[in-house]
Amino acid sequence: MSRVVTTYHQRIAQEKRALILTAATALFLELGYDRTSLARIAERSGVSRATLFKQFPSKAALFDAMVTESWSTADDEAPPPAGNIVDGLGIIGRRYAELLGRAQMTDLFRIVIAELPRFPELANAQFTHGKMPYFESVRGYLLAEHEAGTVRVDDVDLAATQFLGMISNYLFWPTLLVPGWEVSAERVAQVVDEAVRTMAARYAATGPGSSQAGSR
Amino acid sequence: MSRVVTTYHQRIAQEKRALILTAATALFLELGYDRTSLARIAERSGVSRATLFKQFPSKAALFDAMVTESWSTADDEAPPPAGNIVDGLGIIGRRYAELLGRAQMTDLFRIVIAELPRFPELANAQFTHGKMPYFESVRGYLLAEHEAGTVRVDDVDLAATQFLGMISNYLFWPTLLVPGWEVSAERVAQVVDEAVRTMAARYAATGPGSSQAGSR
DNA sequence: GAGGTGGTGAGTCGCTCGGCTCACCACTGG
DNA sequence: CCAGTGGTGAGCCGAGCGACTCACCACCTC
Structure with a gap:
């Protein structure tokens, strides 16, 4: 779509973001919103909690991003x-x-x-x-x-x-x-x-x- | 249905139980399971937390009783x-x-x-x-x-x-x-x-x- | 009026949560 | 080689949670 500048450590950041979203999707869908803690998401995705908070400002934002991403992949499939x-x-x-x-x-x-x-x-x-x-x-x-x-x-x-x-x-x-x-x-x-x-x-x-x- | 012995302080206990269930129903339906705290249920029903714990052994039991009671009244209506x-x-x-x-x-x-x-x-x-x-x-x-x-x-x-x-x-x-x-x-x-x-x-x-x- | 049942209110405990900070490190690009 | 970006790990904070306890009191029944 848009021209991607990429290639700094930005690529790593995006990989981490994808890892977080994958783990968040699995945990949110399995446990629900409240029972899913950010600590467990970080643990499951193999990412530090600090990184998680830098990528997503709040739990609600992460949840919203997860739903959006799930729908977009569903549309692709x-x-x-x-x-x-x-x-x-x-x-x-x-x-x-x-x-x-x-x-x-x-x-x-x-x-x-x-x-x-x-x-x-x-x-x-x-x-x-x-x-x-x-x-x-x-x-x-x-x-x-x-x-x-x-x-x-x-x-x-x-x-x-x-x-x-x-x-x-x-x-x-x-x-x-x-x-x-x-x-x-x-x-x-x-x-x-x-x-x-x-x-x-x-x-x-x-x-x-x-x-x-x-x-x- | 069954012969009710009633008339001790048991009647008061049943009234309290009904108050708790009413408040629990409103709060559970409005906020969901996790976001509803037993403290707020007690507060809303005008009943002390100790009474709540004597009537219902756990939060899960209270939730279950609430659902059962809601269904039964729905059937009556x-x-x-x-x-x-x-x-x-x-x-x-x-x-x-x-x-x-x-x-x-x-x-x-x-x-x-x-x-x-x-x-x-x-x-x-x-x-x-x-x-x-x-x-x-x-x-x-x-x-x-x-x-x-x-x-x-x-x-x-x-x-x-x-x-x-x-x-x-x-x-x-x-x-x-x-x-x-x-x-x-x-x-x-x-x-x-x-x-x-x-x-x-x-x-x-x-x-x-x-x-x-x-x-x- | 005495005994007993049941409610009360306050307090405590251990735990987990979301959110945040900071010093330190790994790696890449110039 | 070195500057800078981004990730890391640990720790801390205030708050709220479910669960439990206990001394005290109000009221009905006998």
Whole structure:
């Protein structure tokens, strides 16, 4: 991105910063905000406490940097299908399910929910990087299909929420509540498929279209 | 229930216990587990710290009692529609929406999610008093209608989850994330109605039944 | 009115926390 | 070779925490 001056001891400083963030991420996600002490972060990252305080002015700043960094790497790993609306609901739903299924993603959600009263600005990040891209994608798809006459959707916002809700309510909540919960890949695909079918049945343009039965 | 012996100073003790629980509930829900100190609970409840320690052996025990008590009063206020499955999806959905809409209910959800790693047994309570009764109710209704031939539902569990997910994803998540979020009663009813219609369209017995269009 | 139950308030203990300071060292770039 | 940047380790501080103790008191019941 920007031209990096690098090459002084600055490089070492950035390495230390990365080490701190890695350790902080692991500890915050595992223990929560209060039970994670800066001393343990320093110990785990192999960095002195003085360095930690020079890099991050306060515990809150470190926590904020950790969340921001986690979201950015999450975006890198699986970019949201922003503009591509022609692939239909299936691909969007599958990517959404994939996002919800990542283990450290649920941990991140958990701590964000827990610390929201203390860090209200995290709610924005949660929406911006989490649900919103997928919601917009579904919304755009439905809107385009509606205008094309393929489907008939009066309340697009509600319909999009319905679709994502059918997926997340099955895949996400148990993961958030039950520690070691896992859903097989087949079941994930099935859940998404069924959600797509339900949407097709509900919002068919006129009569029952191609989405009717489905023996499988 | 059980015959209460009462009438010694035991009654006073129970009053004190209730005062403690009330204060503890307010503080835990507002500040979270770690940031709530027993000293502040004692101060707020107007009870000495010694009394607090005699009533509850530890902070964890007090927290557990608080959650249990909150769930039981929640059940009293709106008993889950356990056996009554003839009223259909609408009444179940509306009661579910009413549960999710209560302000202190979201606070309770938040702290339970936050402290789950430390109190794993809370997950059971969350399921037992929260989602499960409504899930079972929807499930039972769909099963009965399926056997009656009114609808055709192959995967009852998935269908029930879809229904509740369409509701909770619209009403619950924003409430959990955005501090002062509110949804009007009309919109709540609309969301539930649309979820019912979607279910009817998807799981119609053969052709499109009575649930076809719906201009509104 | 005497006995006993239960509440009270103050105090103590050991511990951990976030935050901060400072003298000292390692290493790089000129 | 030497100046300077950045990391290090140890230590200190004030505060708050959960947990516990004990002498004292208020009140009801017999």
